[in-house]
Amino acid sequence: MIQYGKQHICQDDIDAVVNVLQSDFLTQGPQVPLFESRLCQFTQAQHAVAVNSATSALHIASLALGVDKGDIVWTSPITFVASSNSALYCGAVVDFVDVELATGNMDMAKLRLKLVDAKRKGLLPKVVIPVHLAGHCCDMKSLAQLAEEYGFKVIEDASHCIGASYDDSPVGSCQYSDITVFSFHPVKIITTAEGGAATTNDAVLAKSMQLLRSHGVTRDELHTEHSDEPWYYEQQVLGFNYRMTELQAALGVSQFKQLTQLVSRRNILADYYSERLKTLNIDFVAPCEDSYSAWHLMIILLPKDIDRKAIFDQLREAGIGVNVHYIPVHTQPYYGQLGFKVGDFPASEAFYQRIITLPLHPQLEFAQLDYICEQLKSFIPR
Incomplete structure (x- = not known):
């Protein structure tokens, strides 16, 4: 995986x-x-x-x-x-x-x-x-x-x-x-x-x-x-x-001692993802203009009408450890006890419904990114 x-x-x-x-x-x-x-x-x-x-x-x-x-x-x-x-x-x-x-x-x-x-x-x-x-x-x-x-x-x-x-x-x-x-x-x-x-x-x-x-x-x-x-x-x-x-x-x-190098590597990998996936019908969660990102996570937004659960399962079955960051806090059961409910923060809920996190860490090789991108392209229409 x-x-x-x-x-x-x-x-x-x-x-x-x-x-x-x-x-x-x-x-x-x-x-x-x-x-x-x-x-x-x-x-x-x-x-x-x-x-x-x-x-x-x-x-x-x-x-x-x-x-x-x-x-x-x-x-x-x-x-x-x-x-x-x-x-x-x-x-x-x-x-x-x-x-x-x-x-x-x-x-x-x-x-x-x-x-x-x-x-x-x-x-x-x-x-x-x-x-x-x-x-x-x-x-x-x-x-x-x-x-x-x-x-x-x-x-x-x-x-x-x-x-x-x-x-x-x-x-x-x-x-x-x-x-x-x-x-x-x-x-x-x-x-x-x-x-x-x-x-x-x-x-x-x-x-x-x-x-x-x-x-x-x-x-x-x-x-x-x-x-x-x-x-x-x-x-x-x-x-x-x-x-x-x-x-x-x-x-x-x-x-x-490695921090600068590790962040630089993450930025290189993130740029590679962006280039390889630019033809797909997805959006990237990307840094703001006045910043240099640490790129802790590679989060993409899937098309609105796509079955995110199916994509998630297919990628996992292909040996790709995707994840989702995060389930909106106000929808957690404990926070429901505090009076929050689904619908309170619609943009957060819409964001959550579309996101998936792709692998991103310094040990990843470009061949692995190529494999991830090809698998993703096979599941998402261009």
């Missing part, structure tokens, strides 16, 4: 992990700060906080921005459930902003209309979480203008987007946001096996997230009551065990 996504592990990565296994620290050692330093260098952000998953990063980012019971958080329906679940963990009320049919990213025109209505009702969001679907950036300039006008904070869910750039700045620089969150799951651009991180340019937000990731406990003598006692630590807030291990961080540090 040709997998839709796959980690890229080289001998240097293996050696880096083995070195940690043979060292004095398996957790809370030097590798996590080193990984955070590499992330800051790459993204040009001033602070990075590494954690055990992007979900954890979204959660502590929301908490650091003061999201609490009854606050309102908006995100996209076309994402994994973690984007909205992280706000629910804080006791917030979650709502969604519909997407652009062409990109699957948050529609800024619809966001503006929703904000106008929310202001009239006194129900403006505290935080908006745009999701950079497939490694393609949202229109962050427009979003930042709306954030300033309506007074909400912004968390970029850049789980798909490490290695991308927008408006001549790396994603993660927080040029147009308060916090950016990354995922380092195995199918992402680079991996720490499981893991995530948040970047920010705000020292107060960084300090808050650092405290929250480790039980709310600190030994920092500048911030504790009994700094003269060398064994002393204190819990200052109710935090979580969201720490990244030294093994994960060492793998991440090693993976950073």
